[in-house]
Each structure stands twice: as C-alpha cells, then as structure tokens.
Amino acid sequence: MPTTTRPRADAAAGARAMLPLLLGVMPLGLVVGVALAPSGVPTTVASTVLIYSGSAQLAAADLVGAGAPVAMVVLTVLLMNARLAMYSAATARHWRHLPLWRQALFAALLVDPSFVVGVEGYERRRGHAYYLGGAVVLWCGWQTAVVVGVVAGAVVPESVGLDFMATLYLVALVATKLGDAVTRVCVAASAAAAVAATFLPFHVGTVLGIVAGVAAASLYRHRRSA
Secondary structure, three states: OOOOOOHHHHHHHHHHHHHHHHHHHHHHHHHHHHHOHHHOHHHHHHHHHHOOOHHHHHHHHHHHHOOOOHHHHHHHHHHHOOHHHHHHHHHHHHHOOOOHHHHHHHHHOOOHHHHHHHHHHHHOOOOHHHHHHHHHHHHHHHHHHHHHHHHHHOOOOHHHOOHHHHHHHHHHHHHOOOOOHHHHHHHHHHHHHHHHOOOOHHHHHHHHHHHHHHHHHHHHHHHHHO
16 A cells, blocks of 8 residues: 655656656647537537547547447447556555545546556555646646647648547557557457448447457467467
C-alpha cells in the first residue's frame, strides 16, 4: 500500500510527470474538436466527458453520422476501450480499500497516459495523490484541446483535412509497440480484418478488427504456451 505523507507534493509531482504525455495527446484532442465542430461546443464537450477516448469518440461520431444503430455505437466504443479493463485490474489492489466515490473518480480518469503515470507513482510509493495530480492535468488538458479544436473547426476549411493527424497519432502509438511479437500478430490480424470489412455498412470493420486482433493475440499466446 502507498505510504506517502505528502499529498500536495505528490500531486504536483504527478502533474509534472504528466506534462510530456499531455503534449503528445493534445494534437489528437484538437483533431477531435475540429472533426466535431459542427455539433457545437456544448454537445462536443458533453460527448468528450462521456467518451474519454479520442479514437473512440471519432469512431462514435462517424457511426452516428452514418446512421448506425445505437447498439453498434455503444459496442464499438466499449470494444475500443476494452484495454481499460486490464488497466483497472492492474490498479485494483491500490484502490480496493478506498471509498466507493473515490474508486469511481479514479476509474473515470483512467486512460493510457494516466495509467502510465499512476503505475509509476505507485511503484515509487508516491500514493494516490500522484495518480490524481497527473490524471486531473490530463483530463483538463484534453478538454481544453477539444474545445480549442471546436473553435478552430469553425474557421478551418474542410478541405484542409486534419483528420489524418488522428490516424498518424494512432499509428505512432502502435509503432512503438511493434517490438513485441504478440502485438505484431494482433496488429496484423486487426488490419487485415478491418480492410476486408471496409465494404460493410456502419463502420463495422472497426469492431471486427478489434475482435480479430484480440482473438489472434490470444491464440498466439495459447500456442506459445502449449
């Protein structure tokens, strides 16, 4: 269990640790805001609070725009954020003794960068304040980037095509993990399934790609351990 007795210092340290990661995700926040600019600031901010994931938010917006059923939109968002269940399992031992409202707050702020900073803090015995300091900075920075993107989207011509920045960001994240054989199998299977399903309606390829990637990675690990 964390033994920190300096919550303010730990929160500040967590916030500082988050800054480099925040600089990396803010461009995606701007792209999300630009892409959702036609919806207006209130609607976009509300959806950003409910869907704390840039890639999932863009996918949901595309599906809604294509007239996909609500169940398909919800399923897509859940599958794209399935990794958060693994993050929750990894942090559960640190949070299980907290009051329920604090567990809910910490879980709501749990995404890739906050998980990285939080795990680092717990390993260094900096405690919950370290995680919360970094997670709050990330949440505020993300919301700000999306709002700025919405405002910019009202004046940036659609011909500029900023959506490609989100793709480049996601490709860069994946590329840093390709040293792992399991990841390469997962990415290859996901890409193949998604491309093969491009002719299907409602962007079903996203869901199929995720399912294929998880299945391929699981099968690969099972064969390696057999």
